[in-house]
Every structure is written in structure tokens, then in C-alpha cells.
Amino acid sequence: MDTTAASALAIDLARFQFAFTISFHIIFPALTIGLASYLVVLEGLWLWTEQVRYRELYQYWVKVFAIAFAMGVVSGIVMAYQFGTNWSVFSTFAGPITGPLLAYEVLTAFFLEAGFLGVMLFGWQKVGPGIHFFATIMVAAGTLISTLWILASNSWMQTPAGFTVVDNQVVPSDWLKVIFNPSFPYRLAHMTVAAYLATGLFVGAAAAWHLLRGRSTPAIRTMFLMAMGLVLVLTPIQMFIGDQHGLNTLEYQPAKVAAIEGHWVNIPGESVPLILFGWPDMAEEKTRYAVEVPYLGSLILTHKLYGEIPGLKQYPPDDRPNATVVFWTFRIMVGLGILMLALGLWGLWLWWKSELYTSKSFLRFALWMGPAGLLAILAGWITTEMGRQPWVVYNVMRTAVGASNHSVLQLSISLIVFIVLYCLVFGIGFAYMLKIVARGPDEGAGPAAGSIDDPFRRPARPISGADDVVPSAPGN
Secondary structure (H helix, E strand, O other): OOHHHHHHHHHHHHHHHHHHHHHHHHHHHHHHHHHHHHHHHHHHHHHHHOOHHHHHHHHHHHHHHHHHHHHHHHHHHHHHHHHHHOOHHHHHHHHHHHHHHHHHHHHHHHHHHHHHHHHHHHOOOOOOHHHHHHHHHHHHHHHHHHHHHHHHHHHHHHOOOOEEEOOOOEEEOOHHHHHOOOOHHHHHHHHHHHHHHHHHHHHHHHHHHHHHOOOOOHHHHHHHHHHHHHHHHHHHHHHHHHHHHHHHHHHHOHHHHHHHHOOOOOOOOOOOOEEEEEEEEOOOOEEEEEEEEOOHHHHHHHOOOOOOOOOHHHOOHHHOOOHHHHHHHHHHHHHHHHHHHHHHHHHHHHHHOOOOOOOHHHHHHHHHOOOHHHHHHHHHHHHHHHHHOOEEEOOOEEHHHHOOOOOHHHHHHHHHHHHHHHHHHHHHHHHHHHHHHHHOOOOOOOOOOOOOOOOOOOOOOOOOOOOOOOOOOOOO
16 A cells, blocks of 8 residues: 555544544533533422422433533543544644633533532532522533533634634634634534434433333423423424524535535526435536425525525535535435424424323334434534535645544554444443433422432432332321
8 A cells, every 4th residue: 555545544544533432422412411401491490380290300310411421521531632642733733723712611611510510410418409400500501601612613613713824823813703703603503402402302202211101100291291392492493593504604615515415517597406315426526316306405505596506516626525425414414303393293283182192103203213313413513524624624724734644553443442442331321321211200209308308318329220219208
């Protein structure tokens, strides 16, 4: 194998290794973002209404949150180290911007989460209800602040702004433009809503699991109703945000949009059809077996009947994203979004008919849709990251230039180690999480059980999945 081929293969292995680790990592922050806010709602409703079902649901989902948070921290640390190991040239070049943004995330978000997480998980019997609720709010705020800084860093790589290049290194000239770069607001909103949707679908699937097994308790029904309501409300909002994000991407990354649409040649004066299905052939420079809808591409992409978008042939072959991949990952994301909308509308119809908790076919659909939100996030991230290629910083630094000088053998061994360890460690962690989900909330202990006034209170063990028997307080 010649040196050029080996170098190209090494870069592909480095890219795949980062993609593999971030695919594992992103699942857990998505769940913690959504679950943290969900816990705020549950505890707030419990304090407001004093209905025990909300406390039971809080104590149920806080265990799942604790596991997801722990696995997110571990996987995030490993992923961050790869900037120095596999992408050292990029880190040297872009470090003056990406380094401070990640540091701000640690100082403002991670410290906030870590500071209040102990109170949230273990302070149920140690502090008053108001202070505990405040701790839950602070943890939820920390997850959102963390999302802000991470998306600011990643969005800057997509649409860089507010910098100059001095001695082969970026130097920030305007931090507001760096942070609030052109794609940042759209990507922040898109990712945050995606995390809430993924959590809602996960919670809904858990409730559907128990309802299908005949456990139609107040807590389970409440959990299911809240989840389906969230999906119904947020799915159309997410579709609108996605549309606005698409307009922004067309303005700043038109080659990505052309690859997503499998669009090769722009003919002036003609509308762009929407290709529903097909196979973009990078070698032949055309989309095979295309199933098209006339005019619809222009309407969706530009909001004009005869709107035009650049074709991939307008760009040199070395500057084109892999249309074969992003064409399909985008359609997977959109297809799952359509299924989410169908789930929400069907649930609304059944709720109106008072059959929401009894329709077996709907409950099975909700169960199978459990991982749909996480799969949509993964498909969306593949689309946006591979659509940026061949740039690691769009139109500023190529991915091939930013990689460290490692051999194919070194990267192959480390990749195999990552795959084995990640599947083992996080596979066990996710299986344990599902075990807790399958157990369901502890119900019927009485409204005071586990509270600071309960004389039979037990130590808080938020990630305990083992069966436990707790005596009821007198009078319950």
C-alpha cells in the first residue's frame, strides 16, 4: 500500500473512530437533557398538587437519569481526548476558539450540574422540598447550558465567524460572532427539541410497556399521557425549526443541501423536484432510480415555486460531501419525524375517544417508537457532520489536514479496543437502565413515604434497580 493510500485510510479510520465514540456519547446527553427537565416538571407538579403519582414518577425516572448522566460523563471525557490524540493539527489550529468554548461548558454547566447533582440524587431526606426542587432546577439548567456551549463550538465549525488566521492559527476577533455564528440559533433549537422528543418517546415507550402488561395505574397513565402530549406538541415545532435550519444551511452550506437532495445540475428557470427516493452515484454524478415530485423541492427548500439550489456539479469533486450517505441519513431522520407526528395525532384521536390507554395497536406502536428519537438524532448528526465534509472547519480547514500523523495499524488497534470496550461497558449500562425502566415506578406506598417527614425513610439510592420492600408509615 502506498503512502498516500495509507494516509487516506488512516484519516478515514480516525473519522470513523470519532463518529463511533460520539454516536455512543450523544445518546446519553440527549436523555439527560430531556429527563432533567422532565424531573423538574414532575417535582413541581408534586409540590403544587401534592398528588403522590408525581413523586412516584420522579423517584422512578431519577434512577434512569443518574445512569444516563454517569455514562454521558464517561463517554464525553473519552471523546474529548480524541481532539488531542487523533486531531492534534486541528486542535492546534482551532484551539484558541474551541478550547475556551469547551472550558466555558465545564466552568458554567458541568460544575453547576455536579454541584447540585448530589443534592438532587441523595438529598431527598436531607434538605427541605423547596431546596431539593431548586437543586433539580439547577441540574436541568446545567444540561441546557452545556448544550449551548457544545453547540456553539460545533456550529462555529459549520459556519465559522468572528475570527482571523494568524500564523496558521485562528484568533478570535469577536466572541459574540464566534458564539452566535450564523447556524448556532437553529442548531441549538433543533438539538434541544430533539432531546426532548427523544426523551418523550422513551418515556412513552416505557409506559406503553407497562400498559401492555396490564399495569394501568395512575402513575403509568400519567406518564403515558404526558409523553404523548409532548410528542404531539413538539413534533410540529421541530418540523418548523428544521425548515428554518434548512434555509440557513442553503445560505451558508449549499453543497450540503445539494448532497442531501441528490441534486446534481441546476437548470436556470426550472424548478427543483423533490427526490423522495433514489441512489446518488458519486462516480457517475447522478441519482439513480429517482422517484421525484415536481416543484416540491423548490417549495420546501426555497419556499418559492421556481426556487433554485446549486447542483453538486458546480463544486469540484474534492469539495463534494458524500451524497450517497447524507441523502439517506436525512431521509431516515425525516421519516422518523413523520412517524412521530403520526403517533402524536393518533394519540390525540384515541384520547378524545377515551381509548388512549387501552388500544393495543397504539400501545405497540408507541413501544416500537421508543428509540425513534435517539435514532433520528444519530441520523441528523451523521447528515450534518458528513455534509460538512471535506472540511473540519467549513471552507477554512480540510479534514485531511487536521488529522494527527498516526499509522493505519495504530488507528485500527485503538478502534477495535474502543468498539469492544464501548459495547461491553455501555451495553451493560444501557441494559441496567432498561431493567429499571421495566421494573416501573414504586406505587402505593402512600404520599409521605420517602419524604423528610417519613419516620421509616430509607437512604436515597437513585440508581438501585433491585427489588426493595419499605414499610409504610403509620396511618398510610
